Amino acid sequence: MVMAIVPAYNEGKKIEQVVKDLLLQVDSVVVIDDASTDKTGVHAKRAGAHVLSHRINRGQGAALETGHIYARMMGADYVVHFDGDGQMSAQDIPPALEHLKENNADMLVGSRYLGQATNMPWSKRNILAPLARLVDRIFSGVKLTDSHCGFRVLGQKALGLIHITQDGMAHATQIIALSKQQGLRLVEFPVHITYEHYGQGALGGLKIIKELILGKIMKL
Numbered sequence: 541m542v543m544a545i546v547p548a549y550n551e552g553k554k555i556e557q558v559v560k561d562l563l564l565q566v567d568s569v570v571v572i573d574d575a576s577t578d579k580t581g582v583h584a585k586r587a588g589a590h591v592l593s594h595r596i597n598r599g600q601g602a603a604l605e606t607g608h609i610y611a612r613m614m615g616a617d618y619v620v621h622f623d624g625d626g627q628m629s630a631q632d633i634p635p636a637l638e639h640l641k642e643n644n645a646d647m648l649v650g651s652r653y654l655g656q657a658t659n660m661p662w663s664k665r666n667i668l669a670p671l672a673r674l675v676d677r678i679f680s681g682v683k684l685t686d687s688h689c690g691f692r693v694l695g696q697k698a699l700g701l702i703h704i705t706q707d708g709m710a711h712a713t714q715i716i717a718l719s720k721q722q723g724l725r726l727v728e729f730p731v732h733i734t735y736e737h738y739g740q741g742a743l744g745g746l747k748i749i750k751e752l753i754l755g756k757i758m759k760l
Contacts (some may be wrong), residue, residue: 541567541568541615541616541617541618542566542567542568542596542616542617542618542619542620542633542637543566543567543568543569543570543614543616543618543619543620543749544562544565544566544568544569544570544619544620544633545570545572545604545607545608545610545611545619545620545621545622546558546559546562546569546570546571546572546589546607546620546622546623546624547572547574547600547603547604547607547623547624547660548572548573548574548576548580548584548603548624549573549574549576549580549597549600549603549624550576550577550578551576551580551624551625551626552578552579552580552583553578553746554581554624554625554626554671555571555580555583555584555587555589555624556583556584556586556587556623557587557626558587558622558623558625558626558630559571559584559587559588559589559592560587560588560737561610561630562589562620562622562630562633563588563699565630565631565633565634566620566630566633568590568614569584569588569589569590569592570589570591570592570607570610570611571584571585571589571590571591571592572589572591572592572593572594572603572606572607573592573593573594573623574594574597574598574599574600574602574603574606575593575594575595575596575597575598580612580624581593581631584624590610591604592607592610595604595658598707599643599708599709599711600690600708600709600711600712601704601705601706601707601708601709601710601711601713601714602704602706602707604704604711605704605705605711606621606706608699608702608703611699612699615694615704616699617695617698618637618639618640618693618694619693619694619696619699619709620633620636620691620692620693620695621690621691621692621693621694622690622691623690625672625685625736626690626736627733627734627735627736628690628731628732628733629731629732629733629734631732632650632655632729632731633692633693635729636650636691636693636731637693637754639727639729640693640695640727640729643727644720644725644726645695645725645726645727646694646695646697646719646724646725646726647693647694647695647698647702647719647724647725647726647727648692648694648726648727648728649684649686649687649689649691649726649727649728649729650686650689650690650691650692650729650730650731651684651685651686651689651728651729651730651731651733652683652686652689652733653686653735654685654686654728654729654730654731655729655730655731655732656730656732656733658732658733658734658735663737666760674747682716682717682719682720682726684726684728685728686728687712687713687715688709688713689713689731689733691731692715697724698722698724701718701722701724702715702718702722703718703723711731714757734755
């Protein structure tokens with residue numbers, strides 16, 4: 541069974557179409573409504589998703605881990621991390637799964653920079669992206685072109701071993717670090733992203749670094 545895990549916060553305008561597109565490519569979709577103040581959960585359920593709801597807004601990392609717990613309970617063979625804002629392409633899922641299997645990999649990470657990123661802001665491509673790659677090398681020790689792309693595919697082994705404790709956006713770096721710690725085989729794959737609005741800015745990037753540093757301290 542291939543299950544899509546979709547963290548969503550106030551995506552009521554987009555989530556219904558996202559779920560419908562996903563159900564053409566996967567067996568089931570679970571949307572984690574991270575305490576939205578709109579009708580994200582209602583629209584997701586109407587489109588055919590199973591909806592899990594957080595009572596308080598915890599962040600994307602926490603939403604993904606809630607999805608992981610559900611996927612483990614349901615015995616999913618593969619899980620696909622997929623954003624709820626309508627900027628990803630569900631059509632990338634079948635070739636990504638095939639690439640994962642052909643390479644006998646445990647986890648696949650999508651890359652906007654190997655694929656196509658339409659309307660990506662200049663500052664994100666030329667300033668934030670290189671900075672993110674540097675931070676990831678420092679905290680995870682893994683060299684990737686785009687570890688902060690929200691598109692990922694995890695097989696059963698990775699799903700069982702990767703437990704996300706970074707509630708916010710620092711989860712993206714933590715996932716890569718955990719994959720190395722657990723000895724998982726990791727591959728990248730080109731994906732398509734169409735930007736309709738600007739996501740993480742400079743302040744968001746600094747917050748991620750802060751979360752990673754605090755996470756390191758907590759382990760001491």
